Amino acid sequence: SGELYCSLPNxxxxxxxxxxMKNVLHWSAPEGTGDGVLYKVKYAVYGVGKxxxxxxxxxxxxxxxxxxxxxxxYEEQYYASVKAFLNGTCSDWMETTRFxxxxxxxxxxxxxxxxxxxxxxxxxxxxxEKWKRSPEEESISLLQVYPGLQYNVSVLNKxxxxxxxxxxxxxxxxxxxxxxxxxxxxxxxxxxxxxxxxSGFSK
Amino acid sequence: xxxxxxxSTEEIRAGFRAIKANIQSRDPIRSLxxxxxxxxxxxxxxxxxxxxxxxxxxxxxxxxxxxxxxxDSFVNRKISSIANSFLSVRRKLEQCREQNNCxxxxxxxxxxxxxxxxxxxxxVTSAAMKSLGELDILLDWMxxxx
Amino acid sequence: GDALLPAPQSVSILSTNMKHFLTWSPVIxxxxxxxxxxxxxxxxxxxxxxxxxxxxxxxxxTTATLCNLTEDISASVSYQLRVRAQxxxxxxxxxxxxxxxxxxxxSLTPPQLRVLAEGQHVLVELADMxxxxxxxxxxWKKGQESRVQQKVVKEVSSTVHLDTVEAGAEYCVKAQTHVxxxxxxxxxxxxxxxxxxxxxxxxx
Numbered sequence: 001s002g003e004l005y006c007s008l009p010n011x012x013x014x015x016x017x018x019x020x021m022k023n024v025l026h027w028s029a030p031e032g033t034g035d036g037v038l039y040k041v042k043y044a045v046y047g048v049g050k051x052x053x054x055x056x057x058x059x060x061x062x063x064x065x066x067x068x069x070x071x072x073x074y075e076e077q078y079y080a081s082v083k084a085f086l087n088g089t090c091s092d093w094m095e096t097t098r099f100x101x102x103x104x105x106x107x108x109x110x111x112x113x114x115x116x117x118x119x120x121x122x123x124x125x126x127x128x129e130k131w132k133r134s135p136e137e138e139s140i141s142l143l144q145v146y147p148g149l150q151y152n153v154s155v156l157n158k159x160x161x162x163x164x165x166x167x168x169x170x171x172x173x174x175x176x177x178x179x180x181x182x183x184x185x186x187x188x189x190x191x192x193x194x195x196x197x198x199s200g201f202s203k
Numbered sequence: 204x205x206x207x208x209x210x211s212t213e214e215i216r217a218g219f220r221a222i223k224a225n226i227q228s229r230d231p232i233r234s235l236x237x238x239x240x241x242x243x244x245x246x247x248x249x250x251x252x253x254x255x256x257x258x259x260x261x262x263x264x265x266x267x268x269x270x271x272x273x274x275d276s277f278v279n280r281k282i283s284s285i286a287n288s289f290l291s292v293r294r295k296l297e298q299c300r301e302q303n304n305c306x307x308x309x310x311x312x313x314x315x316x317x318x319x320x321x322x323x324x325x326x327v328t329s330a331a332m333k334s335l336g337e338l339d340i341l342l343d344w345m346x347x348x349x
Numbered sequence: 350g351d352a353l354l355p356a357p358q359s360v361s362i363l364s365t366n367m368k369h370f371l372t373w374s375p376v377i378x379x380x381x382x383x384x385x386x387x388x389x390x391x392x393x394x395x396x397x398x399x400x401x402x403x404x405x406x407x408x409x410x411t412t413a414t415l416c417n418l419t420e421d422i423s424a425s426v427s428y429q430l431r432v433r434a435q436x437x438x439x440x441x442x443x444x445x446x447x448x449x450x451x452x453x454x455x456s457l458t459p460p461q462l463r464v465l466a467e468g469q470h471v472l473v474e475l476a477d478m479x480x481x482x483x484x485x486x487x488x489w490k491k492g493q494e495s496r497v498q499q500k501v502v503k504e505v506s507s508t509v510h511l512d513t514v515e516a517g518a519e520y521c522v523k524a525q526t527h528v529x530x531x532x533x534x535x536x537x538x539x540x541x542x543x544x545x546x547x548x549x550x551x552x553x
Contacts, residue, residue: 044233044234046233046236046239047233047234047235047236047239047240048234048240049232049233049234049235050234075239075243075245075343076239077239077339077340079233097224097227097228098227098336100339100343102339102343103220103339103343147346147347148346152504152506155510157467160467162467162508163507163508164470164472164508164509164510165504165506165507165508165509165510166509166510167502167503167504167509175510175513176469176513177468177469177470177513177516178468179468191504193213194211194212194213194216194342194346195216195220195339195342195343195346196213196216196217196220211529211530213480214423214424214530218423264393264397265397268393268397268398269397269398276403276404276406277406279403280403280405280406280420280421283389283391283393283394283403283421284420284421284423284424286391286393286394286397286398287391287392287393287423287424287426288423288424288425289393290391290392290393290396290397290424290426291424291425291426
C-alpha cells in the first residue's frame with residue numbers, strides 16, 4: 001500500500017527494554033495525540049539491514065511489542081522501528097539505537113534456596129534462564145551465556161545487624177558455626193565483569 | 204602450543220561503552236557489517252582464533268583508529284585509550300606469532316579477506332567509524348571463545 | 350609573541366595506586382592570572398597517528414598546577430605529557446615530560462586492612478582502591494606460620510568473610526594489593542591477629 005502523507009508527530013523514545021534477554025520494544029505515544037493512535041513495528045538484523053514487519057504488532061494501540069523471538073540470537077545485533085497512524089495520517093518511522101542483546105540486557109537476581117541446621121546454613125543459588133519461546137524449549141542458563149558469571153552473597157545477622165559478604169563462582173555456599181537460635185537473612189546478586197552486568201540483590 | 208595472552212577486555216569495554224552511542228550514531232548504514240556479515244566471527248574454528256585476533260588487532264591499529272578523529276574531545280580521548288590498549292595487546296599477540304603459536308589457517312585468511320573487502324567497500328571514514336562501532340562484536344566474540 | 354611567557358618548570362608525574370597526576374611549578378607574572386593547558390601522547394599517537402597530541406579538556410586553561418591523568422593513561426603503553434602556560438593570547442613553549450611514563454611505574458602501597466572475629470569466623474574490611482585492584486589476603490593460625498592460606502578478594506563491599514576457623518584460637522592476617530593490568534603487587538600490610546570466640550570444650 002502506498003505510503004500516506006505523514007504529518008503525524010513521531011513516536012518518542014523508541015528503545016528496547018531487556019531482562020534475561022526477553023527483549024521488548026517500548027515507545028511513547030506521539031506528542032499531543034490522544035486515543036486512537038495505532039502503530040506498526042518492524043525490525044532488522046544489523047549487517048543484513050532488510051526490514052521485517054512484525055505481524056503481531058501491526059495496527060496495535062499499545063506502546064510495546066515483544067521482539068524476543070526475533071532477537072533471540074545474541075550473536076547478532078538489531079534495530080527496530082515504529083510508525084504511528086491516526087485518522088488517515090501517519091508519522092515517520094522512528095528507530096532504536098543498535099541493540100546488542102548480550103551487553104544491553106539486564107539480569108535478574110539469582111534464585112536463593114536455603115536450608116539450615118542449628119549451627120549452619122547451606123545456600124544454593126540458581127542463575128536465571130535466558131528467555132525462551134515456550135516452556136518446552138530447552139533452557140539456557142545465563143551461566144552458559146556469561147562464563148565469567150559470579151555471585152555475591154550477603155549474610156545478615158539480624159541480632160548483631162552485621163553483614164558478611166562472600167564472593168563465589170560455584171553456586172553453593174555453606175556457612176558453618178553460626179550462633180544457634182539467631183535469624184540470618186541471605187541475599188545474593190549476580191556479577192558479570194565483562195561485559196559489565198550486575199543484577200540487583202535478591203529479596 | 205596454544206597462544207595464551209593475559210589481557211583485560213574490561214578496560215577496552217569500559218572505554219567503548221562510554222562512546223558506543225556516539226560512534227554508532229555516526230554509522231547510518233544498517234545493511235552492512237565489517238565484522239559479522241556475511242560470515243560471523245562466531246563460526247571461526249578455535250585453531251584459527253589466535254591468528255584472526257592478531258589480524259583484527261593489526262587491522263584496527265593500522266587502518267581504523269587513525270580515521271576516527273571526531274570533533275568531540277571526550278570521544279577522542281576514549282578512542283586514544285582504546286587504541287593504546289589495542290597496541291599493547293597486539294604486542295603480546297606478536298610474541299605468540301614469533302613463538303609459532305598463532306598459525307594462520309586457510310579459514311582465517313579467507314575470513315580476514317572478507318573483512319578487508321567489507322572495509323574497502325566503503326569510503327575510509329565511514330568504514331573506520333563502522334569498524335569502531337563494531338568493537339563490541341569483536342569483544343563479545345573474544346570473551347565467548349575464551 | 351610566545352617567547353615572552355616562560356614555559357612551566359619542574360614538570361613531573363606523580364603516580365600512586367594507579368592514580369596519575371602531572372604537576373609543574375607555577376609561572377609567575379605580576380598582577381596577572383596565568384593559565385595552563387595539558388596534552389598527552391600515547392605510543393599509538395606517536396607511532397600510528399603522526400605524533401599527534403590529545404588535549405585533556407579538564408586541564409585546558411586551568412589555573413591549577415596539577416592535572417589528573419588517570420582516565421587518559423589507561424593502557425599499558427608508554428606516554429608523554431606536555432604543559433604550556435597561557436596568558437591572554439600569549440602561549441609559552443610546551444614543557445614536555447622527560448622520558449616516557451608507563452602506568453606500570455605507579456607506586457603501590459599496602460592496603461588498609463581491618464581484621465575482625467565473630468564467633469569462629471574471621472572477617473576483613475578492605476578500603477576500596479578502585480576497579481584495577483584485587484587483594485591477596487594471607488591468613489594462618491598463630492604458631493603455624495608454615496600453613497598459610499590465601500584468598501583473593503575482588504569485591505570489597507564492606508565486611509568480607511575470610512574463613513570459618515577453630516574456636517578459641519588466634520589467627521593472623523595480612524594483605525597485599527595486586528593490579529592485574531600491570532601484573533604487579535604492593536608490599537604486605539602489617540599483620541593483624543584476632544582471637545576467635547566459641548567454646549573449646551571437648552565432648553567426652
